[in-house]
Amino acid sequence: MTSPNSVQRFVSAPARVAAPDEALSLDELQLAARNHGMPLEALRYDVTPAGLHYLLVHYDIPFVDAAGWRLAVTGHVARELTIDLAARRSMPRTTRRVTFECAGNGRARLSPRPISQPWLTEAVGTAEWTGVPLAAVLREAGVLPGAVDVAFTGADHGIERGVEQDYTRGLRLADAMDGEVLLADEMNGAPLPPQHGAPVRLVAPGWYGMAQVKWLQRVTVLDRPFDGFQNATAYRFKQGDEAGEPVTRILPRALMVPPGFPDFMSRVRIVDSGRHLLTGRAWSGWGPIAGVEVSTDGGASWGNAALDPADPGAGRWAWRKWSFEWAAVTEGPTELLCRATDQLGQVQPVEQPWNRQGMANNMVQRIPVLVRGS
Numbered sequence: 001m002t003s004p005n006s007v008q009r010f011v012s013a014p015a016r017v018a019a020p021d022e023a024l025s026l027d028e029l030q031l032a033a034r035n036h037g038m039p040l041e042a043l044r045y046d047v048t049p050a051g052l053h054y055l056l057v058h059y060d061i062p063f064v065d066a067a068g069w070r071l072a073v074t075g076h077v078a079r080e081l082t083i084d085l086a087a088r089r090s091m092p093r094t095t096r097r098v099t100f101e102c103a104g105n106g107r108a109r110l111s112p113r114p115i116s117q118p119w120l121t122e123a124v125g126t127a128e129w130t131g132v133p134l135a136a137v138l139r140e141a142g143v144l145p146g147a148v149d150v151a152f153t154g155a156d157h158g159i160e161r162g163v164e165q166d167y168t169r170g171l172r173l174a175d176a177m178d179g180e181v182l183l184a185d186e187m188n189g190a191p192l193p194p195q196h197g198a199p200v201r202l203v204a205p206g207w208y209g210m211a212q213v214k215w216l217q218r219v220t221v222l223d224r225p226f227d228g229f230q231n232a233t234a235y236r237f238k239q240g241d242e243a244g245e246p247v248t249r250i251l252p253r254a255l256m257v258p259p260g261f262p263d264f265m266s267r268v269r270i271v272d273s274g275r276h277l278l279t280g281r282a283w284s285g286w287g288p289i290a291g292v293e294v295s296t297d298g299g300a301s302w303g304n305a306a307l308d309p310a311d312p313g314a315g316r317w318a319w320r321k322w323s324f325e326w327a328a329v330t331e332g333p334t335e336l337l338c339r340a341t342d343q344l345g346q347v348q349p350v351e352q353p354w355n356r357q358g359m360a361n362n363m364v365q366r367i368p369v370l371v372r373g374s
């Protein structure tokens with residue numbers, strides 16, 4: 001944690017990469033304790049109960065008076081709008097089931113480790129989000145010719161690598177207008193909880209978490225590309241000091257419900273020898289999942305999992321359930337792996353896809369298991 005004589009370091013400090021074998025710091029633990037993951041046994045739920053959904057907050061959860069809340073729609077539009085609670089309720093409403101994942105998911109498994117929120121694999125969840133389609137609101141405001149980007153500003157304020165800011169992310173106009181994006185005020189049929197963006201958040205299906213702006217207070221249509229911190233500096237694929245490519249949609253990932261029962265400290269799984277049905281979920285922000293493969297011998301061989309029939313209630317943005325029959329005959333330690341392929345043919349890597357900010361590490365999950373004789 002920050003000691004008084006180290007306070008100066010965050011004024012201009014660039015993101016750091018840990019030295020080889022450098023242990024997790026109290027700064028990282030502090031972030032990990034605030035920003036919780038979804039315990040992987042909760043992969044069993046089609047829709048993640050709100051309290052089990054992963055949580056990420058860059059700064060503080062703002063304390064917001066929902067009744068007095070106004071959303072401003074401004075910038076390069078014909079009519080600026082101020083949308084209050086009553087106006088929102090009178091607009092057309094839609095519900096979408098959407099899998100969210102933090103772009104930093106998998107960061108703590110990279111070597112060397114980029115220092116930031118140290119996720120393993122659990123920064124994921126699927127919720128039913130209800131609200132007003134953003135395209136309808138933008139049409140009402142009348143986007144003017146020459147508009148290129150839309151910026152979304154939250155009510156939370158902080159300083160990040162020396163840049164003081166209200167959390168703001170931009171989307172290209174075409175993405176903002178694609179009809180899928182929502183201004184959501186309900187999660188799983190209840191008003192948004194404070195930590196998930198009450199009273200209104202953006203839901204941009206298929207995009208990594210950074211695009212899902214919470215505590216939304218301003219939507220600004222721009223006639224030039226948005227160049228704020230969260231787009232221009234953060235969320236870039238880069239190896240060194242170059243600008244890098246932007247992080248956008250969620251790369252494919254499969255996760256398995258850890259079988260058997262855990263050892264308290266190591267969380268190694270104890271599994272009785274015999275037949276087991278391994279189950280899990282797979283998703284991609286680029287389109288439907290084409291297949292999931294499972295290895296029960298540490299990656300030496302792979303077999304195809306069965307994809308559950310697509311649930312008609314799930315729509316195109318929610319994770320897909322899969323299962324795999326495992327005959328655990330060999331007693332002793334092994335490792336279970338799973339990997340997804342999406343319809344674009346993108347497949348999860350077995351080797352780490354390292355980058356400087358620890359973005360989108362969708363390297364396959366590995367679950368250490370001890371098979372014991374029954």
Ligand SMILES: Nc1nc2c(c(=O)[nH]1)N[C@H]1C(S)=C(S)[C@@H](COP(=O)(O)O)O[C@H]1N2
Pocket residue numbers: 053054055056057058059100101102103153154155156167195196197208209210211212213214215
């Ligand atoms: N205003 C605001 N919106 C935000 C954030 C934030 O810090 N402030 N964090 C983003 C990130 S990085 C993620 S991964 C998602 C997490 O959404 P959740 O906490 O509802 O799961 O919110 C996004 N929206």
Ligand SMILES: [Mo]
Pocket residue numbers: 056101102103104209210
């Ligand atoms: Mo995130």
